[in-house]
Amino acid sequence: MTFDEARRVLDEADLLMGEEEIQGAIGRMAGEITGRLAGSNPVVLCIMNGGLIFSGQLLPRLHFPLELDYVHATRYGQATWGDRLNWHRRPHLNLVGRTVLLLDDILDEGITLAAIIEYCRGMGALEVLTAVLVEKLHSRKVTPGIRADFTGLEIGDRFLFGYGLDYKGYWRNAPGIFAVKGM
Numbered sequence: 001m002t003f004d005e006a007r008r009v010l011d012e013a014d015l016l017m018g019e020e021e022i023q024g025a026i027g028r029m030a031g032e033i034t035g036r037l038a039g040s041n042p043v044v045l046c047i048m049n050g051g052l053i054f055s056g057q058l059l060p061r062l063h064f065p066l067e068l069d070y071v072h073a074t075r076y077g078q079a080t081w082g083d084r085l086n087w088h089r090r091p092h093l094n095l096v097g098r099t100v101l102l103l104d105d106i107l108d109e110g111i112t113l114a115a116i117i118e119y120c121r122g123m124g125a126l127e128v129l130t131a132v133l134v135e136k137l138h139s140r141k142v143t144p145g146i147r148a149d150f151t152g153l154e155i156g157d158r159f160l161f162g163y164g165l166d167y168k169g170y171w172r173n174a175p176g177i178f179a180v181k182g183m
């Protein structure tokens with residue numbers, strides 16, 4: 001996608017969730033996560049790249065001790081459909097006996113979260129919880145009914161960008177959650 005095309009994508013997109021709604025959702029999630037995890041000395045894993053902005057805004061609102069690490073695993077690349085999960089970076093912290101909280105921008109088909117949960121369990125985590133800024137509502141989930149433990153916003157079945165979500169590599173920095181025109 002060229003720079004000019006990227007500009008046009010944002011100009012023509014539909015804004016589905018604005019900053020105020022997103023900040024409200026992140027604040028509510030911070031309260032819920034604090035209630036559940038404040039005493040558990042968790043390892044928090046940001047799932048890169050999409051989880052970056054959500055993690056950066058949520059973490060300063062968690063006022064309890066935790067350790068932070070990240071994983072980098074992708075299955076969409078620059079496409080609007082997902083393939084098999086490619087691991088680029090596994091966590092470096094030891095997960096044995098730890099409560100793990102995974103942070104990601106979106107639960108779409110759920111394949112990414114399911115695979116990372118399984119990996120963390122395999123590495124000896126005591127429990128693995130998940131928090132996503134957005135859950136996309138449709139019937140293509142890897143396991144019917146799969147949910148995150150903490151969900152910020154529920155959005156319909158469109159191709160989304162902004163707040164960490166990219167369209168062809170662009171607009172992770174868009175200040176809201178947008179849907180690509182016609183998708």
Ligand SMILES: O=P(O)(O)OC[C@H]1O[C@H](OP(=O)(O)OP(=O)(O)O)[C@H](O)[C@@H]1O
Nearest residue numbers: 048049050074075076108109110111112
């Ligand atoms: O529920 P799923 O259908 O598995 O999709 C969700 C995943 O897709 C995106 O990652 P992507 O593979 O695009 O990599 P990115 O984080 O670098 O954007 C997103 O950040 C989630 O990790």
